[in-house]
Amino acid sequence: MDIKLLTVGKTDVKWVKEGLDLYVSRLAHYVPFSLIEIPQLKNVSSFSKDQIKEKEGELILKQLKNSDLVWLLDERGKQYSSVEFSDFLQKLSGRGRDLVFVIGGAYGFSKDVYSRADGLVSLSKMTFSHQMVRTVFAEQLYRAFTIIRGEPYHHE
Numbered sequence: 001m002d003i004k005l006l007t008v009g010k011t012d013v014k015w016v017k018e019g020l021d022l023y024v025s026r027l028a029h030y031v032p033f034s035l036i037e038i039p040q041l042k043n044v045s046s047f048s049k050d051q052i053k054e055k056e057g058e059l060i061l062k063q064l065k066n067s068d069l070v071w072l073l074d075e076r077g078k079q080y081s082s083v084e085f086s087d088f089l090q091k092l093s094g095r096g097r098d099l100v101f102v103i104g105g106a107y108g109f110s111k112d113v114y115s116r117a118d119g120l121v122s123l124s125k126m127t128f129s130h131q132m133v134r135t136v137f138a139e140q141l142y143r144a145f146t147i148i149r150g151e152p153y154h155h156e
Contacts, residue, residue, distance in 0.1 A: 002032040002098045006063055007134055008056050008105035009040040016131050023138035030145035049107045057110030068100045070117045077120030082154055086144035103133050
């Protein structure tokens, strides 16, 4: 199983990028992991929020294979404790398919992206910037693998 984190827009906040890079490098010890950044749309000032979501959605869907398990990071998704999330990952890894987590743009996902998704995951009831979510999620993914391996990173 490979894991991908698919995001809309670049990570351009320096401290967020540094944290993300740290956890991406740590994840390499546990699983084939890649970060895919879809370029931010340009010249969208005349577009509605729905038009932006549709155009971003088309770009997201182009990155997905039919065989991928796709989980959207979405405020309406299921919330997990870190231990529950590690159990969730173990169950998904048994399916033998690549796993893609998707962080949308500022306005969320199009209907087509929601239709393609296998499920929704929420990191919190709070709203975070879509850039910060990248680092927070990568850390939780790393934490989950340390829990799975019984390593001393996570404390209960």
